Amino acid sequence: MAKTVRRTVAQALVKFLNNQYVEFDGKEVPMFEGIFGIFGHGNVVGIGQALEEDPGHLIMRMGRNEQGMAHAAIGFAKQKRRKQMYACTSSVGPGAANMVTAAGTATANCIPVLFLPGDTYADRQPDPVLQQMEQPSSLTVTTNDAFRPVCKYWDRVTRPEILMTACINAMRVLTDPAETGAVCIALPQDVEGEAWDYPEYFFKKRVHHIERTKPSDRAIEEAAKLLAGKKRPLMIFGGGVKYSEAEETFRKFAEKYGIPFGETQAGKGTIPWDHPLNMGGLGETGGLAANTLAKEADLVIGVGTRYTDFTTSSKWIYQNPEVEFLNINISRFHAYKMDGLQVVGDAGAALSMLDAALGKTGYHVSDAYAADIQKAKSDYAAEVDRLFHLEYTGDDFVPEVNDDFDFKKAAKEFLKVTGGAMPQTRVLGVLDACMDEDAIVVGASGSLPGDLQRAWCPKSKGSYHVEYGFSCMGYEVNAALGVKIAEPEREVYALVGDAAYMMLHSELPVSIAEHKKINVILFDNMTNGCINNLQIGHGQGSYGTEIRFRNEKTGQLDGGYVPVDFAMNAASYGCKSYTVHNAEELKAAIADAKKQKVSTLIDCKVLPKTMVHGYGDWWRVGVAEVSKSEKIQKVYKDLMKPNYDAARKY
Known part of the structure; x- marks a missing residue:
């Protein structure tokens, strides 16, 4: 009969994770470096107690937002080329729901992350427990069922002994290059604290070999x-x-x-x-x-x-x-x-x-x-050299994107409000010239991934880290923390638009607390630029994609631009921050940021509607087949239908 050791489910889980290793091409590393967590009533006295009492080598990092910390975990695993990873734990309810978006990001990008959300009581005795999502059609449904469609493996530990098969299957998926992505093991909060006599072999060192599978x-x-x-x-x-x-x-x-x-x-x-x-x-x-x-x-x-x-x-x-x-x-x-x-x-x-x-x-x-x-x-x-040296010259400046809008009016208004007039690719050109060759850029959403893929010039291995499988706004700053944890010796730059920064930058203060310096290059154009360009390129106006005040006269969001002092926001967290309006100010800010020991943010005032677009490409968009607009009718006739027909052979 196998020897046993009595542990709670949470204690057994922490012990198990400590003993998982990955081997690839003869190099063996611990599979899990640590756990990102935000504790609540659904996990603090379960996993929280286990980590406090006996964490082993696992590092517990306290997040500020569940989605943000999970994006940091994705950034870490992606930068480690899927050989090492983090687990993420949260309370039941909104904490768990916050992580669902990140789970989708991980799975879309084939990046391994283990999600360990707390869950409602397995015995149902105190139902409805705080934060419980009651479904009259089935009391077995909880918030954590939302993880099912965005995970590669999902399980719920309703009895202590279930943990063993759940963990083994989780490792199977996390270490499978063909199937990896998000894995969720939901942990009912009563079961987390229940003890069971686990066989000692469950806690033995396991080496998961990632094989170079040969084709036939x-x-x-x-x-x-x-x-x-x-x-x-x-x-x-x-x-x-x-x-x-x-x-x-x-x-x-x-x-x-x-x-x-x-x-x-x-x-x-x-x-x-x-x-x-x-x-x-x-x-x-x-x-x-x-x-x-x-x-x-x-x-x-x-x-x-x-x-x-x-x-x-x-x-x-x-x-x-x-x-x-x-x-x-x-x-x-x-x-x-x-x-x-x-x-x-x-x-x-x-x-x-x-x-x-x-x-x-x-x-x-x-x-x-x-x-x-x-x-x-x-x-x-x-062409890249040309883009990197573009300068705004006033009325004679021709933007890279569609000229079928009043760019001159938008540029003059933006210049009046911010005093900045840098085209987006000029900012990239300055960064290219001033950043160290081994520095890492992190991006994810908006117009920046397009400009980066078209024009960025990576000079060293692993220096380009862009999530574009899910194009998740808010990934940038938070993933940059994970990248810095993965490669602490390199400078890390999160390139992020104003809208994405406002959507989620929760782990920026975590970078301060963890002494993991990251640099945020914020492109403030007061616009959801990528989607604004998509609208305009398909015959529409700038409807609901510019960050403007509501106009009391029209009742619409067509008032003036809404100014935001992003540098002040970052400074409130303890970051060294800068506001720049031109290339010379940007160069000086980058040079000074390199000297800092804390995270930095450079608020770049970037002309709206200056992203790069169009090198003989086409992207299928659901253009309105019927419209009152002659522009939209023309787009559908000239662009959508013939190109769609040409692509139908696949």
């Missing part, structure tokens, strides 16, 4: 045959390459055969931007080089990509009638996309096997295609 020989043979017959192949560097730590294998493969590659948001920043075969961002938020080559590619080799609508430009950008797809992915689900040839396996292992098979054919791209690649790269570099 048959798939490799078919892939080599397909590639050998193509003249204009284009590779996609997806997040799967990064998490596989296969960037060197990918780079050598591309160099050996002369194949250019475009980057997804998850893949960008792994191979430096100036590599001659790196064509930069691809698709709807792609840049000049990758999108130019994509339209004529006869083979798209998607390595570790989910083929999101932005990567494929709503399945439109690959326009060569003869184009085919070769999909290398650890996930069979993703490998089947775009009706491509499926090579199911680890990115590094698959590319090595494909190299061995393709090398026998003597394949290499033609000199003519190599010349096209070189020209595309040269044009791309020149």
Whole structure:
């Protein structure tokens, strides 16, 4: 009979988490560095008691908002390339519900996070307990059921012994490269404190091996045959390459055969931007080089990509009638996309096997295609340089986006209110010139991810951290804390719009408390810029997307811009803060921020409607088929219908 030890459910859970390890390519690390938590009546005397009494090596970090702290956990795991992670615990009810958005962010981006929300009483004796969501149709339903659609695994520990199977299955999913994402184990608050005689083997050291799963020989043979017959192949560097730590294998493969590659948001920043075969961002938020080559590619080799609508430009950008797809992915689900040839396996292992098979054919791209690649790269570099040096010159300034609106009026009003007149890409240009080469940028929502994918120039590995699977407003500042915890020796810069900052920056004061310095570069344009541009580009006006006072005369939100002193807000938390209006002030602020030991915020007054847009891309949007507006009618006729028809073949 197995030896047992009596522990509460919460104590057993903490002990179990302490003994989980991950091994990849011979390197073994503890799976969990710690737990982010906000304690309430549903978990403070359960998990809280267990952590206070015997935390082991787990670090408890106190969050300020449940969604914010969970975004920090995602940022940590993403920066650690999914080899280490945090758990997140909250009370039952609103605390748990706050984490649901973050769980969706984790799952959409395939990032492992363990959610441990408190739950209502399993024995139901005190029902309705504080914060309980009563459902007359079923008393088994609680707030935590909201986690089900946004998690890769979900369980509820209604008896102490259930913890064992719940934990083992949670580890199975968290360490599976093909299935990882958010995992939720709901913990009824009475059960958290109940004791049981757990077998000692449950607490033994477990090493979870992340294998380099090899694809079948048959798939490799078919892939080599397909590639050998193509003249204009284009590779996609997806997040799967990064998490596989296969960037060197990918780079050598591309160099050996002369194949250019475009980057997804998850893949960008792994191979430096100036590599001659790196064509930069691809698709709807792609840049000049990758999108130019994509339209004529006869083979798209998607390595570790989910083929999101932005990567494929709503399945439109690959326009060569003869184009085919070769999909290398650890996930069979993703490998089947775009009706491509499926090579199911680890990115590094698959590319090595494909190299061995393709090398026998003597394949290499033609000199003519190599010349096209070189020209595309040269044009791309020149375009980035142009964007980085744009300056507002008054009435003769032409914005990068649609000119079908009164930009001059908006610019003059903004300048009058703020005194700032920097185009958005000029701010990026200053940052590019002034930041250390190993500094990390963090982004997620609004117009910034598009401008970053099109124009940002990562110079070192792991320096680009943008969440764009869920495009979750409020990820930026909070995830930057997680990134700093993951790599404390590097400077971390959260690039965030004003609206996203106001939506959620809860862990900025946590960065002060934890002595984890982050730098917030806040783009204040008094507008939800990305969506404002989307409206205007599809025939509408600026309705409900500019941050304006309500006009008493019209009853609408069309009064003046609403000014906000973001620097003062950050200073109230203990940050060193700055307000800048031009490039010289920004340069000085960055230089001073580098000297600080506490977190900083630089409030940049950025001209509205100056995001970058349009390098031969298309994104399917539900444009009104019937409208009183002639502009909208024209957009539907000229843009929506023909492009939608062109994309329907997939």
